[in-house]
Amino acid sequence: MLGATATYSHAEAIARQAFLALMWALSYPGRVRQLPPSRFDEDDFMLFGRALLDPETSYFCPDGSLAARLARHGAKSRSVASAAYVFLPRLDEAALALVSEVRLGTHALPDEGATLIVGCDLDAADAPEIVCSGPGIEGQVRVRIGSVPLAFWELRRQMIRYPLGFDAFFVHRGRVVGFPRTTQAEVA
């Protein structure tokens, strides 16, 4: 029955494996997880788009080229203040200003808080260590996330008033680290 009716296509496999990487990244914050390789000439951000975007949801991306490619998934392009998914390939000063505008949900609907997908450098040995604690973490975990200004962590701390807040994924060369709003992150 299975062979004739339910094919586990490559597209299906990539979408599922990308989702599982995100699910485990969010379940065990601060741990680096591998994203699946894609045969579709997709970068990490497009892989996120494949796993999460469709006409039922919305996104924002300040990078015109990436925004155009993400549009292929059919999601609605919205302002940073109203988008469900905010793609930030680089977290420079301009992008940091955008972070301060993302939606944080309401007490009635905290799940409306945005999800950020942020480009970073997970190989930067000189990046400051981020000490993480909270759900999904047994004690503490330390991770170095380069190309993310220290101001981001302070801004995040100020913006998250649990359960209100945003959730973030940091991506770099096929790897991802999750930071749900429950994670307390301190710069060591």
Place this chain on the structure above:
Amino acid sequence: MSTVAELASSNRGYSYAFLDEFAKRELRRRILKAIAIPGYQVPYASRELPIARGWGTGGLQVTLALVGPDDVVKVIDQGADDSVNAANLRRFIARMAGADTTTDASRATLIQSRHRIPEERLQEHQTLVLQVPDPEPLRSVEHDISKARLMHAEADYGLLWLSLYEQLVRYRRVTLGASYPCLVHHRYVMSPSPIPRWDVPKLHQSAHLTLLSAGREKRLYAVPPYTDVRPLEFADVPFRVEDQRGWMCYRTGLQNKFMNELPQTGGGAIYEISDTGFVEKVLRKVPDREAAGSTPAQAAVGATYYDDEGRFYIDGYLR
């Protein structure tokens, strides 16, 4: 003139894992938010399935959104792998996803369960999907669901505490059995689904991920790994699990595991461990049994949440 057969679209078969891409993607987005906000009930568009609502459609949808051919799936119903409901769900999942199946909790990557958590401790990167008939822990004190949502938003759980206090005044004990309300990550009160009180502590600081889903109510929520889950209790009236001291499983001779009570003709009762997969493993290990020598490389029985003396594995959690 066209016939109905000609007008109808050709049979293209099912989507992988039955649900279409949009349904799976929506469920996956919701699961991520549920993990990010432990215990908060995330609404989702519960789809129709070839089983009736109330028979595990919530759990099944979550399982179908996660499952792949590399998964090993275990389905249990009140602890039993061989009940009609569990057997049918397991067969459906295996057919739709090409996944392997097992009765061994330690071997499973994905466990869908109705009303029990296995006796063996689950490990990191295992996912437990609990079927939930009623996700709303405030239902007994607030029938208006809109008001209940507002109470969750304001963390207003006074009425729930009052109902527990009233039970103490009236019956000298908390009379709640299954679905004992728990505070998750110090913020949301959730229903752990109708698992017995025996299983509630297993959710606290667990290594595995727990997803709970109610298909009829269109709500799902999560307990991420290593998250605080505390049953509501008063400082001077601690939470208690079911008292089954002295009960011995007639099949394994073990005590201090959650038991089914089997009434006997003429009065009296015998007891058996509710977790049939665990019993299976224990029986395989008994050296005198003929099967033991001929069964190749059986998995060892793993550490359990409660030891043989009935002590929970996290010191101090049960007072």
